[in-house]
Amino acid sequence: MPITRRSLLAAAASTAALPAMAQDSRGLSIALSARAPVTLNPQLTTLGADNWACRQIFDTLVVPEDGTFAITPADFRPALAERWESSPDAKTWTFHLRKGVAFQKDQGELTAEDVVFTFARQIDPSVVTSAKVLYANIAEVTAPDPLTVQFRLKRPDPLFCGSSIYTMGGNILSKKAFQERGEKFALDPVGTGPYAVDRVDMAKGITLSGHKGHFRGPPATNDLRVLYILDTTARTLAFLSGQIDMIEGARTPGWMDSIRRRAAFAVFDGTKPGSVNTLQINLTRKPLDDLRVRQAIRLGIDSKAIADAYGEMGGQLFGLNPTQFAGSVSDKDLPPELRYAYDPDRAKKLLADAGFAGGLAIPCFTSQREDYAAIMLMVQEQLRKIGINLDMKIVDHTTMQNDNRKDLNALALLSSSYPPVPTQVILEQLASVAEVKPDGSGGTNYSHYGVAMPGVDKLIQQALDEPDFARRVALCQEVERQVLRDLPDIGIITLSYVIARNKRVDLGYNVKSGYAYWPLRTAKIKA
Numbered sequence: 001m002p003i004t005r006r007s008l009l010a011a012a013a014s015t016a017a018l019p020a021m022a023q024d025s026r027g028l029s030i031a032l033s034a035r036a037p038v039t040l041n042p043q044l045t046t047l048g049a050d051n052w053a054c055r056q057i058f059d060t061l062v063v064p065e066d067g068t069f070a071i072t073p074a075d076f077r078p079a080l081a082e083r084w085e086s087s088p089d090a091k092t093w094t095f096h097l098r099k100g101v102a103f104q105k106d107q108g109e110l111t112a113e114d115v116v117f118t119f120a121r122q123i124d125p126s127v128v129t130s131a132k133v134l135y136a137n138i139a140e141v142t143a144p145d146p147l148t149v150q151f152r153l154k155r156p157d158p159l160f161c162g163s164s165i166y167t168m169g170g171n172i173l174s175k176k177a178f179q180e181r182g183e184k185f186a187l188d189p190v191g192t193g194p195y196a197v198d199r200v201d202m203a204k205g206i207t208l209s210g211h212k213g214h215f216r217g218p219p220a221t222n223d224l225r226v227l228y229i230l231d232t233t234a235r236t237l238a239f240l241s242g243q244i245d246m247i248e249g250a251r252t253p254g255w256m257d258s259i260r261r262r263a264a265f266a267v268f269d270g271t272k273p274g275s276v277n278t279l280q281i282n283l284t285r286k287p288l289d290d291l292r293v294r295q296a297i298r299l300g301i302d303s304k305a306i307a308d309a310y311g312e313m314g315g316q317l318f319g320l321n322p323t324q325f326a327g328s329v330s331d332k333d334l335p336p337e338l339r340y341a342y343d344p345d346r347a348k349k350l351l352a353d354a355g356f357a358g359g360l361a362i363p364c365f366t367s368q369r370e371d372y373a374a375i376m377l378m379v380q381e382q383l384r385k386i387g388i389n390l391d392m393k394i395v396d397h398t399t400m401q402n403d404n405r406k407d408l409n410a411l412a413l414l415s416s417s418y419p420p421v422p423t424q425v426i427l428e429q430l431a432s433v434a435e436v437k438p439d440g441s442g443g444t445n446y447s448h449y450g451v452a453m454p455g456v457d458k459l460i461q462q463a464l465d466e467p468d469f470a471r472r473v474a475l476c477q478e479v480e481r482q483v484l485r486d487l488p489d490i491g492i493i494t495l496s497y498v499i500a501r502n503k504r505v506d507l508g509y510n511v512k513s514g515y516a517y518w519p520l521r522t523a524k525i526k527a
């Protein structure tokens with residue numbers, strides 16, 4: 001949303017009561033576009049203040065370098081596990097834990113029993129956890145001894161550390177605290193992380209304090225507050241007035257420039273690639289079942305122009321996997337017929353060949369959320385120039401998600417953040433087993449690819465059965481090329497997740513990539 005003097009003044013009242021944590025040299029504060037968290041159990045988090053807090057409260061067995069994603073198996077570093085190995089077929093993974101890792105709040109030391117407990121909940125169908133699909137390949141997790149954990153997989157996974165271990169649900173719980181606290185664990189959790197929960201205030205935020213017994217040592221800043229300010233203008237004002245050290249940015253064109261003009265002290269941290277924004281074409285709706293119409297849509301969308309509108313936030317997609325990930329394709333990798341450079345004249349000719357020389361209308365809907373609405377309005381304007389009128393409704397985000405799940409959309413924009421696991425986006429968006437169902441029971445294959453027309457199921461299965469990482473990557477690239485031939489799903493842009501930070505805050509590393517939350521253990525406020 002645009003930030004103006006009028007909007008800032010209008011929001012002043014809503015930030016007047018914010019705690020002055022940023023003015024305390026001992027404390028650090030971050031405000032996010034989120035409502036009060038329902039839980040700080042990392043196995044049940046949503047997206048917002050809870051994920052940021054959980055990243056500080058808990059640890060995983062392995063980690064990438066701070067501020068990055070681990071793209072290959074060799075990129076992971078020790079955390080709770082000091083070393084690990086896999087079998088040649090990539091189906092058995094053994095992790096050796098650090099000795100003497102302390103849980104917060106005097107809950108004892110980490111053992112293999114805690115790790116088994118954590119992942120056993122994820123693979124137990126009777127236990128409600130989020131993102132269970134990320135752990136569905138785990139057949140069994142056992143503890144041969146108190147400091148050794150072994151995972152047996154159903155299928156090979158050379159990138160198991162990225163697909164399952166370094167995930168939000170892979171944060172290790174204290175079995176003792178979880179069982180003793182029951183439902184209270186949700187807002188009074190116990191992990192091994194650098195910060196422990198002091199209190200959760202539904203009106204103000206989450207207050208954390210340093211865990212002095214952390215295995216890497218206490219955090220650089222002892223006091224941390226994770227606040228939630230859903231309104232973009234109010235959140236921006238809190239940052240500009242110095243009440244908050246770091247805020248979640250608005251992923252709209254021009255937001256970063258507007259902050260730069262008003263705050264010389266602002267610096268920006270952003271993940272690359274951030275969210276992956278794809279446009280799924282419903283192959284069961286005429287005339288979208290005609291390849292010529294789908295090719296016209298692809299040629300009529302100038303994804304580079306859309307990415308450029310976001311400045312440094314935006315990145316161009318050529319396939320479905322971002323170019324930063326293994327398994328992706330880019331223009332230089334593709335034959336000329338699959339490059340789809342913006343070409344409105346060719347798009348018009350394809351429409352005419354398909355019988356739509358006078359144009360056509362396509363009903364669709366999208367979310368009012370800033371990123372969805374802005375991207376689809378630009379797509380709408382570009383397609384209008386080739387004779388396609390998107391009869392588009394903008395609805396609230398929950399309604400869009402629910403109606404997409406009921407197979408009600410002809411063109412569905414999907415904005416998702418993925419780890420650099422080359423099979424994940426193609427499995428979730430292209431596999432026939434993920435086909436959307438009218439009763440809402442299906443997945444996020446909104447195009448019906450692999451059902452309405454032959455798809456790439458065989459290639460996906462070959463990739464999932466391949467223990468060699470390089471060969472798995474090559475199979476994913478073959479999937480990408482086939483999808484560009486069939487066009488059930490169009491990569492539009494990537495969009496960085498951005499945090500505006502007061503330059504007096506030193507993170508201790510540079511943010512280059514990663515999830516939409518990062519560790520603050522080394523962050524400190526400079527004098």
